[in-house]
Every structure is written in structure tokens, then in C-alpha cells.
Amino acid sequence: xxxxxxxxxxxxxxxxxxxxxxxxxxxxxxxxxxxxxxxxxxxxxxxxxxxxxxxxxxxxxxxxxxxxxxxxxxxxxxxxxxxxxxxxxxxxxxxxxxxxxxxxxxxxxxxxxxxxxxxxxxxxxxxxxxxxxxxxxxxxxxxxxxxxxxxxxxxxxxxxxxxxxxxxxxxxxxxxxxxxxxxxxxxxxxxxxxxxxxxxxxxxxxxxxxxxxxxxxxxxxxxxxxxxxxxxxxxxxxxxx
Numbered sequence: 001x002x003x004x005x006x007x008x009x010x011x012x013x014x015x016x017x018x019x020x021x022x023x024x025x026x027x028x029x030x031x032x033x034x035x036x037x038x039x040x041x042x043x044x045x046x047x048x049x050x051x052x053x054x055x056x057x058x059x060x061x062x063x064x065x066x067x068x069x070x071x072x073x074x075x076x077x078x079x080x081x082x083x084x085x086x087x088x089x090x091x092x093x094x095x096x097x098x099x100x101x102x103x104x105x106x107x108x109x110x111x112x113x114x115x116x117x118x119x120x121x122x123x124x125x126x127x128x129x130x131x132x133x134x135x136x137x138x139x140x141x142x143x144x145x146x147x148x149x150x151x152x153x154x155x156x157x158x159x160x161x162x163x164x165x166x167x168x169x170x171x172x173x174x175x176x177x178x179x180x181x182x183x184x185x186x187x188x189x190x191x192x193x194x195x196x197x198x199x200x201x202x203x204x205x206x207x208x209x210x211x212x213x214x215x216x217x218x219x220x221x222x223x224x225x226x227x228x229x230x231x232x233x234x235x236x237x238x239x240x241x
Contacts, residue, residue, distance in 0.1 A: 004060035004232035006034040009098065009115075011067055012041055012091040025065050025112075028213040032225035034061065034232060039098075043090040052101050061108040061204075061232030064099065064115025066211060069174055072129060075121055081129035084174075087114075096122050108204035108231035110224060113172055116207030119183075120197055126177040131193075138191050141170035141209070149195040149210065155186035156206060157196050160223045168195070168210035168221075175209060204231030 006029045010021030019040045026036035037059060042048050056062075069084035070077075071092055080086060087095070099122040102109055111119040117127065128134050131141065139147060148165035151158040166187075176194045179185055187196030187208070199205035204227065212221035 002236075003033055003035040004229060004236055005058065006036050006061040006063055006228070006232060007039045007055065007059040008036050008063045009039045009041070009065055009095060011065075012043075012088055014088040014091075021065070024213040025063060028222070028225050029063060029229070032222065032229040034225075034229045036063075041091050041094040043088075043094060045090075045093065048094065048097060049101070052098055056102060056105055056107060059107070060236050061228055062098075062102050062110075063228070064095070064109065064111040064118050064207075066112050066171065067095075067114030069129075070117065070121065070127065072127065075127075077127055077129075083130050083133075103199070103202065103205060106202050106205075106235075108228055108235055109202075109206070110204075110228040111207035112213070113170075113209060113211060116197060116209050117174065117176060119199075119205065119207040120176045120179060123183050123199075124180045125183070125197075128175045128177045131173050131175060135191075135193070138193070139189070140173070141175075141189075141193075142173050143171065144214070145170045147189055149187045149189055151196070152184070152186045152188075155184070155196075156198050156204070156227075157186040157208075160227045161220045166220055168208075168212075169214045170210045172209060203234065204228060 010019050029036040042051050068087040071086050072080045099118050149168050186198045195209045197207045212224050
């Protein structure tokens with residue numbers, strides 16, 4: 001069987017329109033045995049669903065990468081916080097449409113940082129928009145902070161990385177606040193902040209708030225990408241010629 005094809009989304013810069021994808025994401029997919037495919041956003045909603053359907057017909061898994069903050073007005077979460085460094089609106093809409101469709105198809109998904117938040121928000125989660133002001137006095141997770149995450153017993157996350165606390169690298173100032181069923185919280189930091197979620201009724205739909213790809217030498221982090229690739233192999237359809 002050929003290596004599973006994993007779509008990887010990236011950042012979009014509207015000022016000088018371009019897709020920007022940090023090399024560490026496709027490298028992590030390759031190390032785990034997958035074939036990464038950069039996914040350029042379709043910013044015009046006209047025909048977007050048709051293109052997304054066509055893309056997801058051709059891939060075996062999806063990595064939702066890190067990114068900027070969310071524009072919250074259109075999500076029913078109130079005004080966007082003034083400190084937010086927001087994703088361009090049409091790119092955010094594309095990412096959420098991609099996420100919802102991939103979940104509907106039970107396509108294996110690993111969401112990282114912004115990608116975790118995208119999974120949660122697509123399912124109706126709420127958001128801490130500015131952790132420093134909304135959770136004052138807590139440990140902050142910006143600027144490549146290193147801190148432990150505690151996997152939840154009996155979770156898919158724990159089966160991949162074990163039950164012992166995992167040292168992670170974080171780069172975020174927003175986080176999920178509430179998680180609606182059927183999503184479950186599968187990892188928290190030492191102060192109870194949501195660090196991982198998963199969908200118990202999907203083959204592989206895991207979101208993590210940290211950056212496993214920043215620790216390529218750590219087998220505990222690489223296990224997340226291997227788990228994605230294993231699920232993507234099971235999702236593969238036979239190639240006909």
C-alpha cells in the first residue's frame with residue numbers, strides 16, 4: 001500500500017496574498033510515513049464546497065496546523081478581543097468548512113494549536129479569547145512555553161502518549177473554554193486548561209493545543225503523527241489503474 005496522502009493547511013497572508021506552510025509540519029508527516037500535500041485555501045465561498053469535496057476525495061488524512069486568532073463575531077462568541085491577532089476572515093471560514101466536512105466524512109484529523117481550536121469551534125465549543133486577562137495569575141502558554149500536560153485515562157490520546165505527564169511546547173494566548181458533547185477533554189495542564197480534545201465517535205479526530213512538531217526527537221510526540229498515519233492507512237481506498 002502506498003503512503004497515505006495527508007493534506008496540511010497553512011497560514012494565509014492577505015497583504016501579499018500567499019500560502020505559508022512551516023516546513024516542520026510536512027517533515028513530521030513524512031517521518032511518520034505519510035505523504036504531505038499542502039492545501040491552498042479557496043477564499044471565495046462560491047464553489048468552495050465542491051472543491052473541498054474534491055480535495056477530500058483524494059486524501060487520506062488531514063493536519064490542521066497552528067495559526068492566528070479567531071474572529072469571534074460570526075461564531076456567536078461576542079466581539080473579537082482587541083488583543084487578537086486574527087486570521088483573515090475568508091481563510092477562517094475556509095478552515096471551519098474544511099474541518100466540518102472532514103469530520104462528516106470521518107477523515108482522520110490531527111489539529112494542532114489553532115487546529116485544535118478549529119475542531120472545537122466547528123463543534124460548538126467556546127473560547128478564552130485572551131488568557132492573560134481572562135485567567136489572570138495563571139501560567140501563560142505563549143512564546144514557546146514548556147509545561148506539562150496530563151492525558152485523561154482511557155482516552156485515545158493516552159493510548160498514544162501514555163498516562164504520564166507530557167512536557168510540551170506551547171505558543172498560544174487563546175484556548176478552548178467549554179467543550180460540548182460528544183467531544184471530550186482528553187488532556188489538561190496543571191491548572192485545568194484544556195490542552196487536548198477528541199471525538200469518541202470518529203476513527204481519529206484529536207486536537208492538541210501544543211506543538212508536537214517542535215520536538216521531533218521525542219517519540220512521545222511523534223506518536224501523535226504515527227497515530228494519524230495509522231488511521232489514514234485504514235481509511236485508504238485501493239488504488240485502481
